[in-house]
Amino acid sequence: MKITDVTLTLFRWEGIPPTTYGQHAGQPGGESRLGLLRVATDRGVEGHAFLGSSLYPADHDGPSLISTLKPLLMGENPLDRELLYQRMWRRSRYVTLRAIGAVDVALWDLAGKAAGQPVHRLLGSYRDCVPAYASSQVLPAPAAYADQASMFKDAGWTAYKIHPPTDPDLDIRVCEAVRKAVGDEYRLMLDSTWSYRYDQALRVGRAIEALGLYWYEDPLADDDLFGCMRLREKLVIPLMATEYSPGGFTAYAPWILNQATDYLRGDVAVKGGITALLKTAHLAEGFGMNLEVHHGGNSLNNVANLHVIMAIRNCEYFEVLLPDAAQKYGLVEDIEVDAQGLVHAPSGPGLGYAIDLELIERTKVAVLA
Numbered sequence: 001m002k003i004t005d006v007t008l009t010l011f012r013w014e015g016i017p018p019t020t021y022g023q024h025a026g027q028p029g030g031e032s033r034l035g036l037l038r039v040a041t042d043r044g045v046e047g048h049a050f051l052g053s054s055l056y057p058a059d060h061d062g063p064s065l066i067s068t069l070k071p072l073l074m075g076e077n078p079l080d081r082e083l084l085y086q087r088m089w090r091r092s093r094y095v096t097l098r099a100i101g102a103v104d105v106a107l108w109d110l111a112g113k114a115a116g117q118p119v120h121r122l123l124g125s126y127r128d129c130v131p132a133y134a135s136s137q138v139l140p141a142p143a144a145y146a147d148q149a150s151m152f153k154d155a156g157w158t159a160y161k162i163h164p165p166t167d168p169d170l171d172i173r174v175c176e177a178v179r180k181a182v183g184d185e186y187r188l189m190l191d192s193t194w195s196y197r198y199d200q201a202l203r204v205g206r207a208i209e210a211l212g213l214y215w216y217e218d219p220l221a222d223d224d225l226f227g228c229m230r231l232r233e234k235l236v237i238p239l240m241a242t243e244y245s246p247g248g249f250t251a252y253a254p255w256i257l258n259q260a261t262d263y264l265r266g267d268v269a270v271k272g273g274i275t276a277l278l279k280t281a282h283l284a285e286g287f288g289m290n291l292e293v294h295h296g297g298n299s300l301n302n303v304a305n306l307h308v309i310m311a312i313r314n315c316e317y318f319e320v321l322l323p324d325a326a327q328k329y330g331l332v333e334d335i336e337v338d339a340q341g342l343v344h345a346p347s348g349p350g351l352g353y354a355i356d357l358e359l360i361e362r363t364k365v366a367v368l369a
Contacts, residue, residue: 104273
């Protein structure tokens with residue numbers, strides 16, 4: 001089997017609500033562009049992936065994907081995923097990890113379809129369901145967070161993560177309000193989105209430690225390894241870093257060796273695909289750590305993340321970033337959380353979720369080839 005073509009169809013993502021997750025991520029609302037990546041073969045089997053998100057249109061990464069990665073793929077066997085991953089990684093200074101990740105996801109989708117199996121079966125399935133947690137947007141007041149957390153608790157979800165306003169004093173009040181609303185036993189996490197100085201991070205960390213939060217995510221700048229080392233010396237609450245630590249798979253090593261984080265973090269978009277994420281999970285397992293998978297930025301990336309989660313032991317949750325309308329688009333049916341707060345393994349071949357091709361044709365902007 002040989003790859004005969006690689007194309008990226010850009011299409012409009014309309015009706016996105018205004019959304020903020022902290023100082024580093026905001027969406028004024030309106031429109032973005034996604035890309036449907038298609039990897040075709042001489043056997044008629046195709047692999048697909050989405051490129052882009054509501055915050056990062058596919059226009060940004062699409063041209064370099066076609067100009068830099070497509071020549072590496074043409075005429076190659078799509079089942080040689082490790083070989084192709086290594087070749088793409090050698091071009092990482094010229095193309096983003098998001099583009100590499102999209103190609104890698106499409107190759108896994110193609111392999112699953114060729115084998116007639118869901119991707120998680122090819123990876124080596126470990127389970128068939130996983131708990132989901134609700135991951136908030138920034139909300140206007142502590143009471144709004146308390147109400148949202150209570151709503152998801154009542155709906156059967158097992159955990160809630162706070163993206164706070166990123167003012168340390170207000171953030172503590174938010175956490176106090178949510179804890180009061182949901183009770184002492186409900187699992188809560190805080191993701192401060194790289195927004196504090198060290199002294200602020202320590203103060204917030206001590207406050208949420210007293211409130212019994214489950215983990216403390218990204219309080220410091222994404223490359224502040226030394227600051228995270230200092231925080232771990234002072235705090236008992238587990239610290240989570242490495243979501244956007246510069247680099248790919250190999251960039252995790254100094255964080256582990258310096259004991260600067262209790263978890264590894266990543267997703268198929270920011271770390272370079274299913275291949276990179278699976279390597280990370282196994283690396284973490286070797287050090288007795290969890291890889292908690294970050295949301296993927298678009299519907300098909302989240303499906304790819306879910307396949308990895310179903311194939312590893314050391315991940316506790318599936319993240320559902322709110323609101324849905326800023327995260328879900330382009331599939332006929334999307335991932336849903338059941339009444340027990342669980343997400344279930346895809347059962348169809350490849351990624352196993354049908355792409356809404358009529359919507360894409362209707363909103364098509366361009367085809368990069």
